[in-house]
Amino acid sequence: MAHNINYNERTGKYSFFSVQQKAWHNLGQIVEQYPTSSEAIKYAGLDFEVIKSPLYTHGKGISIGNDGEINEGGSILLPNNFATMRTDTNQVFGVVGRDYQIVQNADAFAFFDAIVGGEDGILYETAGALGNGERIFITAKLLTISV
Numbered sequence: 001m002a003h004n005i006n007y008n009e010r011t012g013k014y015s016f017f018s019v020q021q022k023a024w025h026n027l028g029q030i031v032e033q034y035p036t037s038s039e040a041i042k043y044a045g046l047d048f049e050v051i052k053s054p055l056y057t058h059g060k061g062i063s064i065g066n067d068g069e070i071n072e073g074g075s076i077l078l079p080n081n082f083a084t085m086r087t088d089t090n091q092v093f094g095v096v097g098r099d100y101q102i103v104q105n106a107d108a109f110a111f112f113d114a115i116v117g118g119e120d121g122i123l124y125e126t127a128g129a130l131g132n133g134e135r136i137f138i139t140a141k142l143l144t145i146s147v
Contacts, residue, residue: 015045016128
């Protein structure tokens with residue numbers, strides 16, 4: 001699988017879209033019209049959120065829990081460590097620290113809309129996700145606006 005395009009087993013689709021033309025890997029959805037940012041997110045299968053979830057380890061012997069109680073062979077919270085994970089598939093992306101800030105896919109697309117003055121200034125051509133969805137990409141044409 002050299003393309004590394006994310007395949008979502010829950011939806012049965014690859015996380016990729018392209019306008020009018022198939023990509024070299026022939027995967028994903030082909031759409032006829034340039035989509036809005038919210039449509040592009042859905043076509044590309046990027047309409048999921050990512051959360052930080054506390055990390056635990058299973059201890060052997062005796063441990064002291066967060067509440068100060070003594071636990072025998074219980075779960076131990078790893079302070080200041082979190083797993084990043086998709087909320088739709090529970091796929092874990094990796095481990096981050098407490099200061100790590102997640103940028104949601106919708107916010108990343110809204111950022112582009114804001115730069116060019118809204119969806120009228122940009123044409124989304126492709127978008128998708130690589131790996132388990134931890135890396136997303138978009139390609140777009142910027143429209144020139146005459147003053």
